[in-house]
Amino acid sequence: MPSRRCSTLEKTMSIMIVGIDSISRQNMVRTMPKTVDYLGQNGWYDLKGYNKMDDNTFPNLVAILAGMTYKQIVNLCFPSNKTPMDNCPLIWKNFSDSGYITAYAEDEPTIGTFNYHKRGFVQSPTDYYLRPFMLAAEKSVKTKLHSGLIICLGPMKSADHILDYSLNFATAFSQYPTFSLYWMNGFSHNDLNTPTTMDNDMVTYLKRLSNSGALNTTMVILLSDHGMRFGKIRETYIGYLEERLPFIYFSLPEWFKTAYPSKVDNLVKNAHRLTSPFDVHMTLQDVLGVKKTAEGCPKCQSLFEEVPWNRSCLDAGITEHWCTCAEYKTLSTESSPVRVIAKFVVDQINDIAANYSRFLQNGTSCSKLRAKRVLSMRSKVFSKSSGYQEYVILVQTVPGDALFEATISHNYTFKIVDTVSRINSYSKQSTCMNDAYAKKYCYCLKDSPSRTTPRVTNTTDS
Template identity: 40%
Template sequence: MEPHFLSRYKYLLICVIPNIMILFGYYDNYIKDENGIILFKKVDGAESAYTDLTKYLVDTKNCRIPDIDPLNSDVWPYYKKQDYVHCRNLDLLTYVDRVDDYIFLKINYSVIDAYSAYPVSCCYSNVTRGKGSDADDTISFSECEFFEDSTEVTSDLIKVTCGTEYGEVYSNVHGIVRENEETKIKREADKDYSVLLIGIDTMSQLNLMRTMPKTYRFLEKNNWVNLRGYNKIDDNTFPNLMAILSGMNLSQVHTICNPEKNFLDSCDIIWNRFRQFDYVTSYAEDESQLNTFSYLMKGFNNTPTDFYFRPYFLAAETLTVVTQYLASYCTGPETSGERILGLIKDFCEVFVDKLKFGLFWMNTFSHNNINTASGMDDVFEDFLEDVMTSRASDNTIIVFFSDHGFRFGKIRYTYSGWLEERLPFIYIWVPKSFRNRYPESYNNLKLNSERLTTPYDLYMTLQDILYRSDNSYKIQPSLACPKCKSLFQRIDEDRSCDDAAISQHLCTCMGHFYIDPNSRIVKKATYFALDKLRSTVNSFFDGPRMCATYDLKHIISSGITETFYNKKHESVNYLLIVFETFPKAVFEATVSISYQNFIPLFTLQGIISRVDRYGNTSACVTDPILRKYCHCDGFYTKIKKTVDILFNN
């Protein structure tokens, strides 16, 4: 297999950008819009990943991040456009209508005959969040009340069921955003700004361009600011979102909040501060099993925001679920992702004149497969057009972003996969009135779009917005990154990953040259990383072990950085190594090499990444960190017994 960390001298061709002919031959593989305009074109299928080394996303003193083509030849084999998957063939049979302060559930009689030739009757149940220690994971339903044509509803969450004497023909769940006694006294927007965080899980900058080209072009054409050097700070969703919401790294979150043992209610999450300063707050996330704050954690005891939609998605998942790559793509007659988009529109419309803070997060069409988001491209283009033509765009700073790129599978063994896993997309919409009122702040944001940025900077930005709305708010430095600052302030030109609290393992500022995986230094560094991996697994157990001991199977690929000198004036290189073990697992580690009396000294940089899908092979443990590294001993024992039988026979 061709190693994926290739010498920069092998990059021979320029990047292919929309509507520009490449200089050399190419296959007829394009991504086009509905008018046949070429958005991206595949580079000639040579073995290496071509890029133009005169082009960088960030090109500053201590950081140079390559600007590579979204359809590099190393990633092209993994790209396949997918069509939109419909969850229903008919229009919805029920809908919610607003008349002043009243909410009505109505039957759409124009389509009722399409559902059944027999008489159809409908009833609805109020859905209530659970109580006690499992409040975040349970819901209850009231007795189903029959209604005809229309009925007023007072609950914020209802389930409706319609059927004939022969059985059910339709069911759905409606989440209702409405004014209540608490929100009526919230602050008016006036000249201050609301905040919307709209996230798509597992979506790199390159994969947004590749799978959602219409959405990408819309953002680029409509003055959304693209933070091209936005680098993740940890492995998966929880730490990267908590960096934005709390300014803490994973270690600090575990020390201060202890989410595996305690509810997160007492954790200092920034929506609490917005709520304290009379913003209307909201949080919604699809796919309840993958929920950022509940997966292998206790979640929340009390509702953390004014509008908390976890019960809504728990109720939606009681409907007929159609999975797509193991995710709940369809929940009843609607896609889970579009349910989120509907909630965003309702939240913005109902509270258009109020200050508001909302986090809306989507997993179901992006988390488990690198291509499935392509089916949602038209949906998101239409959604963004609706947002831009609504009043929300006049007084709301909108962050459209992701947490990281694709983390698992063979694409991660490629150069492109290595880079884009660390570079999630992020676009920021700044209203025209803000640009006019704070021109220097907006110019700083645009300048920062070509500098190294992190989730900690976004945390500082949220505080900046809150301070601008009320000068009594005291901005607090990020615990994890004291040097990080608001994106409306100028980030230092000489910023390094160390300055931004990004570990070398996740840092994209230093490229890698190819180095032979069979070389002596690579093998030594790999065994060093393997020992660290074993120690990490062992550290979780005081008593009997549940995880097998890993042995090295082979080194898949390796790369090395240019030599630099540390603060002690010692020469240092970084090795990035991808290796496979037995029992079967694939890991990626960064190991620094320094020398003392010509003897190499190794140091592990940051975390060891798990880059293959481990599924339920770690189901015997519950710790979220250990699950990435453990291969439950029972699986190992079965394999070992099989091998022994084969050899004994």
């Protein structure tokens, strides 16, 4: 064992984060009821008000691992998709500096959190890193696809490779403090119902984890990054909420509950209050004994401290576009103001595509989008008392029949709040765009020799 390692002290708690992509709290109840029952019956803490802070996996994990927003970490350590992320201040480095042995494993390496249209890491980011094995295995053994993702790798489910690795790591280093992160995409990312196939497996895994003794020394966080972000359910108001409300559970060692009853009491209280990934980051800092404000959320705090009952989304680092605390009323989609708002949103989308034209493949362009129809329109109740009106609009565009959802504020002028969501699949429409953020706004065209117009036109005619 390297000399920098230290054996587990009596009050040192290991950390294990197990993530399953794209499962809302409600969809977990629907598709993995046995797992939910097991967690409830075995003392896991369920945070019912956990709200994501951004669109997809990367920013929500960065909030946990670095306490930063997407823009903050991009500006700090990887200004382009070709820049490695080795210098990013991810919290596993802090745990490593404190003597913890670290591990990171994720299935689907082509769409992995740090590698989807990103450079990833040049050096191993943790002491134990499964990516090289997963890449080699996908080339060397038989695979089975479901909804475009590898669900079986050799004779095992891809997720089982990750779960077994987590158990082996926890067992091998049971006498040492560890920090580990495991992430699974294959059985949940692209299909709302496929998590059903892992329900029994997850219960078996949780029992094995308990029998291994790991729960005696380790705080385990079982969570998702967000709910399903596309598909028919996402066109409903329930789908709107579920996308923003992933599940999260905590397991704490018995010695920790005995030594710190007030911390546990606060976690129980926080189960019914608004929380965010930034709070998870602050909790990890708390375990390390560090008190450093999360750059992306100055008011966020450890979940071992009581969260205010009247906390706002802004206090939790959640922008209005992702906030689920507001009440809305449905409006007619046929009025003139609705058409004006739809045109404004589509113009903004075309502007975004134009600003990212440098990431297009040679000989391609993004089509100028036009509004086809407005599927829904809601106004935020009581927003006028804040000095502005706020709307949520769902608009379909052509070509491509894309579905875009935007939160709009109006105080003399319209303004996009945070970002515009794409809520249907676009992978086959945006292959020419090499920027992960801009892909959802681009419908690819091949340039013809006679084309004289620029890649994206910024005109505002409908």
